Amino acid sequence: MNTKYFDHITAQNILGSVLFDLSAISYITFIFLIAHAIPGNFKYRETYQTVLKISFYLINLLFIAANLIDIIYFRFTGRRSTFSMITAKGMEKEALGLLLSFIKEFWYIPLLFTILSILFWKSIPNFKNKNEIKSFTKEKFLKQSFYFLTSVFLLLIVGRGGFQKKTLRIVDAAKYSSLNNAPLILNTPFCILKTISQKEDIDKVNYFDKKHLDSIYKPILSFKGTETVNKKNVVIIILESFGHENISKKQTPFLDSLITKSYYFKNGFANGKVSIDAVPSIISSIPSLMNNSFIISSYSLDKTNSLPKILKKEGYETSFFHGAFNGSQNFDQYAKAAGFEKYFGKDEYIGTEAFDGKWGIFDEEFLQFFAGKLSSFKEPFFSTIFTISSHNPYKIPERYKDKFPKGTTVVQESIAYTDYSLKLFFENAKKQKWYNNTLFVISxxxxSSSGESEIDKTIIGKFHIPILFFDPSNPNFSGVDEKNFQQIDIMPSIIDYLGIKTDLICFGKSFKSNLNFAVFYLQGIYHCVQDDYYLAFANNQVIGLYNWKKDPLLKTNLQNQNTFKTIEISNFLKAYIQNFNERVIDNKLSF
Structure with missing residues (x-):
């Protein structure tokens, strides 16, 4: 069902996937093996066998369901679901509504699940030996013990993936495929089981001693500031699923026109693949380098630098807007931890009835509500809004039926609607006295779930997003910047643009910096874009180096051909990882 997302499938891919399948099956089956094979005659009781059969059926059915759901969910995340993703922390209120819309839109998945459920039940044999064994001799005990121990041993070997030193891990999928095909090698039950007991997502690493580490990379930025801080209002607009694959098509005419008047980062990158990763990246310059999102990790209450805290010291009034249910994706909690003074969600919305029935307030009405609130704030103010309508189930108001181009992917009609809503917001904002004294940042x-070109399927394409700075009072602050720019660069760039004097522990960089890197992470693999090169790193070793400008489809691995560049970028990445892990674990993300 998802062939367009993967490269050509090879025999090695198939063999690798079977290895991971057998491992998952072994883990799931292990408890039932013990229950069936442990020596004794109690296991021949009919009630005991019936309970085992039903338990076996239901537990496997849960994992089958997870695999089927991932057929669709993978299109949005680019990875297999882990335990933290399926628990959907922060999404409890939306879960039922989204589940119903999922069933309606992707009806063939529940149908397939029903068919498999019936076939699976019919394939499980009934217990035939209903006569309890009354005598249990020593000979039978020894014979059953042999079968039991042999079976346990074999299942453990299959579960760990063979006799190798370390058990099979999620990241090992890269051994059997290209990076792009790794999710195809894995299966969702394996990923869930491997992450179910993870309390902490990162460990300290010791690639370099302190002196050597600081000489390669040190996440400390010092801004000298200007004589007078430019106390412009700052408005950050985070657009749901507006990946680069949707730009310069027919879906985003307003954003396309705004780009021509803005300082636009052509090579902009997200630091994560889900919405919950974007907020700490943009607001606090914290990259998403863990399997769990920072917001829902045990480190979410670490002391951090953040834009609301920094700007509040400069006299700014701060606020965060998100049109979904309050509590959605834990944004309200994180906004409070990050230092925002006010939070406006669905509950705080005041205006015409605009609930989409599933997710929250339609973008048009909520952006107008946002504009009205901005006009009520004392200047200077800093405010962030996160749009929602281009999120599944992609609902737009009935009055706009057939108004916007459908596009070639399911998300694009709602992208066009949000673009139109953004246009109406700016038309309203232009009439307000605060407009010309405001820096707008859009990211x-x-x-989104898919793109049309082959490049969109690559790791570069999966993280490529538009990022732009627009200052209506400064037409000279415009043009196209081709440096590698990521969401975590937004915070230091705003501080630099406003001329604020401060020292920061920060994993991003200012747009004025000569550094030219972006770092992101996906299911056990670190990715680093530096200048024209892209490097993949997993299991403490480089697994690929590509010139992504000359080789956009990442076909030619230069790792062995260009050892100097491989060592240079990998050392930088290792220093980056070591700094991040150490500071997050030790709660040293701020001075």
């Missing part, structure tokens, strides 16, 4: 949270 997508992540790419």
């Amino acid at each position: 997508a949270d992540h790419t």
Whole structure:
């Protein structure tokens, strides 16, 4: 069902996927093996066998369901679901509504699940030996013990993936495929089981001693500031699923026109693949380098630098807007931890009835509500809004039926609607006295579920998003910047643009910096874009180096041909990882 997302499938891919399948089956089956094979005659009781059969059926059915759901969910995240993703922390209120819309839109998945459920039940044999064994001799005990121990041993070997030193891990999928095909090698039950007991997502690493580490990379930025801080209002607009694959098509005419008047980062990158990763990246310059999103990790209450805290010291009034249910994706909690003074969600919305029935307030009405609130704030103010309508189930108001181009992907009609809503917001904002004294920053949270070109399927394409700075009072602050720019660069760039004097622990960089890198992470693999090169790193070793400008489809691995560049970028990435892990674990993300 998802062939367009993957490269050509090879025999090695198939063999690798079977290895991971057998491992998952072994883990799931292990408890039932013990229950069936442990020596004794109690296991021949009919009630005991019936309970085992039903338990076996239901547990496997849960994992089958997870695999089927991932057929669709993968299109949005680019990875297999882990335990933290399926628990959907922060999404409890929306879950039922989204589940119903999922069933309606992707009806063939529940149908397939029903068919498999019936076939699976019929394939499980009934217990035939209903006569309890009354005598249990020593000979039978020894014989059953042999079968039991042999079976346990074999299942453990299959579960760990063979006799190798370390058990099979999620990241090992890269051994059997290209990076792009890794999710195809994995299966969702394996990923869930491998992450179910993870309390902490990162460990300290010791690639370099302190002196050597600081000489390669040190996440400390010092802004000297200007004599007078330019106390412009700051408005950050985070656009749901507005990946680069949607730009310069027919879907985003307003954003396309705004780009021509803005300082636009042509090579902009998201730091994560889901919405919950975008907020700490943009607001606090914290990259998403863990399997769990920072917001829902055990480190979410670490002391951090953040734009609301920094700007509040400069006299700014701060606020965060998100049109979904209050509590959605834990944004309200994180906004409070990040230092925002006010939070406006669905509950705080005042205006015409605009609930989409599933997710929250339609973008048009909520952006107008946002504009009205901005006009009520004392200047200077800093405010962030996160749009929602281009999120599944992609609902737009009935009055706009057939108004916007459908596009070639399911998300694009709602992208066009949000673009239109953005246009109406700016038309309203232009009439307000605060407009010409405001710096607007616009960024997508992540790419959408799919793109049309082959490049969109690559790792570069999966993280490529539009990022732009627009200052209506400064027409000279415009043009196209081709440096590698990521969401975590937004915070230091705003501080630099406003001329604020401060020292920061920050994993991003200012747009004025000569550094030219972006770092992101996806299911056990670190990705680093530096200048014209892209490097993949996993299991403490480089697994690929590509010139992504000359080789956009990432076909030619230069790792062995260009050892100097491989060592240079990998050392930078290792220093980056070491700094990040150490500071997050030790709660040293701020001075």
